[in-house]
Amino acid sequence: xxxxxxxxxxxxxxxxxxxxxxxxxxxxxxxxxxxxxxxxxxxxxxxxxxxxxxxxxxxxxxxxxxxxxxxxxxxxxxxxxxxxxxxxxxxxxxxxxxxxxxxxxxxxxxxxxxxxxxxxxxxxxxxxxxxxxxxxxxxxxxxxxxxxxxxxxxxxxxxxxxxxxxxxxxxxxxxxxxxxxxxxxxxxxxxxxxxxxxxxxxxxxxxxxxxxxxxxxxxxxxxxxxxxxxxxxxxxxxxxxxxxxxxxxxxxxxxxxxxxxxxxxxxxxxxxxxxxxxxxxxxxxxxxxxxxxxxxxxxxxxxxxxxxxxxxxxxxxxxxxxxxxxxxxxxxxxxxxxxxxxxxxxxxxxxxxxxxxxxxxxxxxxxxxxxxxxxxxxxxxxxxxxxxxxxxxxxxxxxxxxxxxxxxxxxxxxxxx
Numbered sequence: 050x051x052x053x054x055x056x057x058x059x060x061x062x063x064x065x066x067x068x069x070x071x072x073x074x075x076x077x078x079x080x081x082x083x084x085x086x087x088x089x090x091x092x093x094x095x096x097x098x099x100x101x102x103x104x105x106x107x108x109x110x111x112x113x114x115x116x117x118x119x120x121x122x123x124x125x126x127x128x129x130x131x132x133x134x135x136x137x138x139x140x141x142x143x144x145x146x147x148x149x150x151x152x153x154x155x156x157x158x159x160x161x162x163x164x165x166x167x168x169x170x171x172x173x174x175x176x177x178x179x180x181x182x183x184x185x186x187x188x189x190x191x192x193x194x195x196x197x198x199x200x201x202x203x204x205x206x207x208x209x210x211x212x213x214x215x216x217x218x219x220x221x222x223x224x225x226x227x228x229x230x231x232x233x234x235x236x237x238x239x240x241x242x243x244x245x246x247x248x249x250x251x252x253x254x255x256x257x258x259x260x261x262x263x264x265x266x267x268x269x270x271x272x273x274x275x276x277x278x279x280x281x282x283x284x285x286x287x288x289x290x291x292x293x294x295x296x297x298x299x300x301x302x303x304x305x306x307x308x309x310x311x312x313x314x315x316x317x318x319x320x321x322x323x324x325x326x327x328x329x330x331x332x333x334x335x336x337x338x339x340x341x342x343x344x345x346x347x348x349x350x351x352x353x354x355x356x357x358x359x360x361x362x363x364x365x366x367x368x369x370x371x372x373x374x375x376x377x378x379x380x381x382x383x384x385x386x387x388x389x390x391x392x393x394x395x396x397x398x399x400x401x402x403x404x405x406x407x408x409x410x411x412x413x414x415x416x417x418x419x420x421x422x423x424x425x426x427x428x429x430x431x432x433x434x435x436x437x438x439x440x441x442x443x444x445x446x447x448x449x450x451x452x453x454x455x456x457x458x459x460x461x462x463x464x465x466x
Contacts, residue, residue, distance in 0.1 A: 053084050053160055056170045063176045067187035071195060074177075074184075075202050078209060081170060084160060086212055167213070174210045178203060178447050181398040203398045207448060226260065228299070230272035232307060239272045239306050242336055243297045246329045260297045262445035263392045263452050264363035266438060268303040275307050278390060279359055288315040291357040291382060293348065293375060294365035295319035298330045298341065304361070305339035318357070320346035348374035356384040362391045372407040379457070380430060389430070389457040392438075394449045405453050408432075415460040428459040 060077055061069045160166060177184075181203045188195055224245040229238045245259050271278045282288040288308070292301045301319035308315045319334070319341050321327055327345060334341045346352075348371070360383055366372050379389050393405040415431030434456040440449060 053157055054080070055160060055163075056081065056084070056166050056173070060170070060173050063173065063180060066177070066180055066184050069184070071198050071202060074199075075205075078202065078205050081174075081209055084157070085167075085170070086209075171210065171213050174206050174213070175447050177206050178210065178398055200398075200402075204400055207398065210447060228265070228268070228303075230269045230303065232272050232310065233275070236310075239303055239310070241268075241299065241302055241306065243299060243302075243333050244329060244336065245297060246325070260299055261364045261394070262441065262449060263394050264296065264299045265444055266441065266452060267361075267363050267390070267392045267454065268299050271300070272303055272307055275304075275311065279304060279308070280388070281311075281313065282358065288313055288359070289355070289357040289384075290315060290317045290359045290361065291354075292317075292319045293346070293360065293362040293378065295321050295330055295343075296326060296363075298333045300361045300363055301341045302333060302337050302339050305341050306337070309339070316342070318342045318344060320344050322347055346378070348378045351378040351381055354382045356387070357382055358384055358387045360387065360389040362389070364392065364394050366393055366404050366407060367401060369404065369407055371404075372411045376411045376430060383430070383459070385428060385459050387458070389455075391455040391457060393453050393455070394445070395437075395451045395453055396446070396448045397450045398448050401448075408453075408455060412455070412457055415458070427462045429462050430457055431460045432456070433458045433460065 059080060061073055184203075185196065185199055188199070226243050226245060228241045228243070230241070232239050243260055267278075275281075279288070279290070290301070290304055292298075292304075295301050298319050301317050305315070305317050308317075317340065319330060320343070321330060322345060324345075327343060331343055334343065360379055362375065365375065375391075383389055391408065393408060394401075395405050396402050409432070413429065413431045415433050432455050436454045438452040438454055440451055
């Protein structure tokens with residue numbers, strides 16, 4: 050019989066994270082993988098009490114009505130990654146002291162079913178990710194190769210954390226969530242029900258099967274102030290709204306519901322690329338009984354489309370080329386007087402670290418007045434405003450430090466050359 054050590058006995062203390070070598074941290078992660086996710090056996094089935102899940106400080110309901118058994122719960126971390134961690138180094142040292150264990154040579158099933166060890170491991174991984182900057186900055190400035198290795202270690206920790214959150218749950222049915230967003234100044238809340246399907250194990254890019262924090266935060270803003278973010282059309286021409294990378298369709302469905310409430314005639318198009326995402330999107334549109342068209346759209350090769358008044362995008366940059374593709378797509382689909390709203394998660398570690406900065410690289414800053422440059426007289430897409438939005442308790446991945454909201458419009462070239 051194979052025996053394993055308890056995580057409380059071998060995980061390096063994070064209170065002295067800067068002193069740990071790359072090899073020691075990598076070895077610790079390998080031990081965790083062997084313990085909890087080796088092929089020897091699946092993690093034991095765990096049941097989670099709904100009452101044990103922290104409630105949000107916003108109106109999001111956890112009441113779910115479904116025709117067949119599904120996982121249900123409050124909207125807590127849109128990708129299922131726990132976001133606890135330590136409040137301070139002192140708290141962490143105290144926790145490590147309390148949990149210090151000499152229990153070695155334990156049976157695999159015993160360790161895997163030990164909630165104390167499991168929770169300690171999840172907290173340790175979360176703390177490592179949140180403090181990754183400390184570990185990275187401890188390197189000598191010349192150790193470029195070592196920096197890349199440490200980045201891969203942090204990314205591996207993120208993957209392990211996701212495995213703990215998913216694990217056996219990914220083998221279950223999808224998660225049904227209900228959202229309740231305040232409408233305007235004291236109006237009846239906008240209610241939305243979405244199906245969050247499990248991420249496809251064969252396609253890691255099908256992230257649109259989940260509702261992400263950036264979309265939740267922006268949907269709340271749209272519902273609270275539709276005139277600011279959607280606008281009210283003048284005349285009889287229907288308002289045209291396009292969503293890029295719609296995923297579960299939260300923004301499109303929220304926009305359709307509030308415009309219908311306001312009596313505004315609108316054409317709303319929700320687009321994505323992956324077939325599994327489009328199928329789940331169609332299900333969500335039907336569930337909410339809203340008028341939203343669905344189309345497949347490849348940002349790198351957008352077809353000719355009739356221009357739109359408003360274009361929405363939430364957390365759609367997952368590769369350095371995505372911002373360039375999106376700009377190309379918006380240039381071909383946004384009316385000259387229209388607006389493109391883009392909200393991006395600011396991630397502090399992993400392969401998506403710093404990707405929000407690629408938006409600034411491709412969209413010039415229209416707030417800078419280059420009045421001395423007469424420009425070419427053409428109109429260019431530029432960032433008119435951008436706002437950093439703080440994290441919400443209970444929403445978002447552990448590596449998300451906040452969100453950046455961009456207001457992008459056509460501006461005279463002299464302001465953005």
